[in-house]
Amino acid sequence: MIGNILLYGVLALSNLLPVQAIPREYTPTTTFSAAETVTPTVVPQRNVTSHGPYTGPPATTAGALSTSVIASVIQARPPVPGSFNYTADGKLHGPQPAPFTPNGGIGTNGSAPVYRVQSDFDYQSLALALYQEWIELDLFHWGLKNFTTKQFEANGINAKDRFLIEYMADQEIGHATLLTNMLGPQAPKQCTYNYPMSNVREFIDFNQKLTRWGEAGVYGFLPHLNSGPAAQLLLQSITIEARQQLIFRQFGGQFPMPEWHTVGIPQSWAWTLLAPYISSCPINQTRLVWQNFPALYILNQPNPARINASAAFNETTGGWANTLSTKNISSSQLCFNATNKTLDCSPAITQNRSIPLSYPGRQVFLHWDNPGRLVGPNNSYVTSTTVRRPRFAAWVSQLNVTYSPLLNVSRRDNTAFTFQPNVSTWDHDPAINGTMFLALTDTNLHVTPYNLSLINPHVAALAVYQAG
Structure with a gap:
């Protein structure tokens, strides 16, 4: 469901992505040609003509969105286990997944990115x-x-x-x-x-x-x-x-x-x-x-x-x-x-x-x-x-x-x-x-x-x- 930042070309990722994630026409691609491309549309917007304080009727719903609340506060906890395990000495400590690529990182295993909210x-x-x-x-x-x-x-x-x-x-x-x-x-x-x-x-x-x-x-x-x-x-x-x-x-x-x-x-x-x-x-x-x-x-x-x-x-x-x-x-x-x-x-x-x-x-x-x-x-x-x-x-x-x-x-x-x-x-x-x-x-x-x-x-x- 991604729009305005997309490039269109010959290398499409649409077949790699979940059907519900990004419609094909909005799929990010790599462009190998300087030929004219189709430009995605922007979200509709308008010139707001009314400004000033709210003068309408009282709202029927008041307060922040809420569901069941598990606790009154989130308790402070110590660092997660293993936070100090890595030795920061400038050396490599694991096998490289590819040339010139260090071990580790998030989202670095080649999986196609899905540009949508997850929680x-x-x-x-x-x-x-x-x-x-x-x-x-x-x-x-x-x-x-x-x-x-x-x-x-x-x-x-x-x-x-x-x-x-x-x-x-x-x-x-x-x-x-x-x-x-x-x-x-x-x-x-x-x-x-x-x-x-x-x-x-x-x-x-x-x-x-x-x-x-x-x-x-x-x-x-x-x-x-x-x-x-x-x-x-x-x-x-x-x-x-x-x-x-x-x-x-x-x-x-x-x-x-x-x-x-x-x-x-x-x-x-x-x-x-x-x-x-x-x-x-x-x-x-x-x-x-x-x-x-x-x-x-x-x-x-x-x-x-x-x-x-x-x-x-x-x-x-x-x-x-x-x-x-x-x-x-x-x-x-x-x-x-x-x-x-x-x-x-x-x-x-x-x-x-x-x-x-x-x-x-x-x-x-x-x-x-x-x-x-x-x-x-x-x-x-x-x-x-x-x-x-x-x-x-x-x-x-x-x-x-x-x-x-x-x-x-x-x-x-x-x-x-x-x-x-x-x-x-x-x-x-x-x-x-x-x-x-x-x-x-x-x-x-x-x-x-x-x-x-x-x-x-x-x-x-x-x-x-x-x-x-």
Whole structure:
């Protein structure tokens, strides 16, 4: 059931694949000729004409998709037996299956790959990724339509830049087609959306945050998919999304990639951050199993539109994404207007701002929602948490999860503050940098990138933090 990435030629694999896996007309082949080939069709898409909050009737189904639940949490366990058996000495330790081929690996025995989901985990993960691709397709088009040429150019976004945004929207058609074909007829369709921005600068910032949690959400589940072939194709799409995130940072006058490693997050984190911006979806739309956490508001979220980004207070458009707002910033404080090039944030391949957006030891003021808020398509999902009192701020960036204690915690007002930790991933590589994630937790559970989802039962609220 694979579509938009296929080549047609004389060496077909269709006879090697299970009948139910991939229709013959969508079978990947090797092309030995430069002759004109038949181009597979893309998934149907439309220009969404309705935007704004959901105003329809209450949903008849509420909450995440669920079946019988075996346990309240997945228990942490030691490494699987044999994890330390291989001797990493650079020598070969087994017979080679073919010349120039080392022993081992997954999916390397010559079996034909089947490009379809193989488990509930696969389906729900790829369905989440498809929801993300659909919103990006609409969001890029929405910005180009909603803001005038004059407004874009007043923010340094010229005609060539706008064409790049249009081209990135076209890329999402391919990504949506790829995922739809691997998921099958019940794959999620386009929805309507509600965006938290009113000008070009806010549009650019929301895009760079949305594409960050889009790529980070896929990096989090990609190595866990049962279907290696599906993971391969999704990997070749998500690397494009990573470049989109870099482009939007450049459009916003930020250094394109201040981190040495890109963070990965659990699916429930990506769905939490995405769902509030989906207004309504078609009847009988595929539902997701992932949790929606309450919103975390970073009251002094660094504002990249400011000359001194860290001086911001209550300058976001709301929780979760904590997208910047330019509403209350004077013209003299907008870094786009700065005549000193060390303070300027005009669109550029790279910018080196002399005043950092954030810094170790910075006091960060927080407020969070109670659970029970209706969010997502048709207001049919409900935010939830089992945490009664958060005790830590979990800073999730690069390869690290770093905890800092919450201070002056008020359960009545759901407020607290913490201090940004001073920690590095490697020497000369500050761990807390770039567009990253901040969660409130009730414990400082030890987790690493591969098992980060074990932290989910301990998360009280979640947000994007703009550290750099």
